[in-house]
Amino acid sequence: MSRTYTTTGIILKRRDYQENDRLFCLYTKDFGKIEVVARGTKKITSKLKGYLEPFYLVKLMIAKGKVIDKLANCNSIKCYENLRNDPTLLGFGLINYLAEGTDGLISGHTSQSDKFELLLEALDIMEQEIIKDLPEKKERMQFLANIYFIKLLGLLGYQPEIHRCVLCHKGxxxxxxxxxxxxxxxICEDCKKVCLIEDYIRVSDSVIKLLQLAKEKPLEYFRNLAIEANELNEFNGVGEKLLLINMEKPIKSLEFFSSI
Ligand SMILES: [Zn+2]
Known part of the structure; x- marks a missing residue:
């Protein structure tokens, strides 16, 4: 087996490792989520340093290691500069939300190109939307991020049941x-009356319709969809909760997001 391999990936997070090194968690097209060490990247002179920011799309060459694989070379393909340079910090908040949620939902080293392509599609759409002057922009951008998460949950096999009552199976x-x-x-009204439900929220028919559309339509469809502000907020509440339940830990980036 070759001692090096190449792939394309998105940097999800990084942390310091030993004196001059950093560990990078990457979501890659060919190998799913991987962790690699980049030697010397804490030094100012490191030639790789400029390509290794969170949420850069990069082309990677990785050397197999006994304990952990090592980043041998890296070139930036796209850095999503509109999101990164957004003066309102909404773009930065979105990047963190997407990175944390994607990291939290995806595990393992399996080939996951469909999920990887979905993430790139979400990033490309948000990169274009962030420079537009939109009404309820923050809520709309979070809505797009939550549509992405619901589609990702579907690809991972955790699609919530939104067509039938989970108890009586009626439409x-x-x-x-x-x-x-x-x-x-x-859960339908009839079943709710007769059973004890602990962790629920009431959802309007329009939000149920949006949840159903999130499964059926491509992300692009939701860009220009006319939605009332209260529906956006209601949908985002369901999206956040679904993410929270499936990640099984608090979503730290939402704290910053809500402060913007
Ligand atoms: Zn029912």
Missing amino acids: VLLTKNVFDFSKGGL
Whole structure:
């Protein structure tokens, strides 16, 4: 087997490692999520330093190591500068939200090109949307991020049930449905009356429709969709909760996001 391999990846996070080195967690097209060490990258003179910022899309050459693989070379393909340089810091907040959520939902070294392509699509759309003057821009951008997460959950096999009641399996046609996070989907009004539900929120029919569309339509579809501010907020509440339940830990980036 070759001692080096190449792939394309997005840098999800980095942390210091030993005196001059850094560990990078990357989401790659060919190998899923991997961790590599980059020797000497804490030094100002490191030639790799300029390419190794979180959420850079990079071409990588990696050398196999006994304990941990080592970054041999790296070239930047795209750095999403509109998101990175957004003066309102909304772009920075989105990058952190996407990175933390993607890192939290994805595990393992399997080939995951469909999920990788979805992440690139989400980044490309947000890179273009962030420079537009949009009403409810923060809520709309978070909405796009949450649509991405719901699509990612679907690809990972954790799609929430949004077409039928998870208890009686009847199609959800009635109003006053609730979303029960402990059961992973919608519960109809009839079932809600007779069972004890602990972790639920009431969802409007328009948000149920959006959750269904998130499964069926490409991300691009949601860019120019006309949505009321209260629907955006309601949908984002469901999206955040779904992310939280599936990550099984607090989402730190949301604290910064809500302060913007
Ligand atoms: Zn039911």
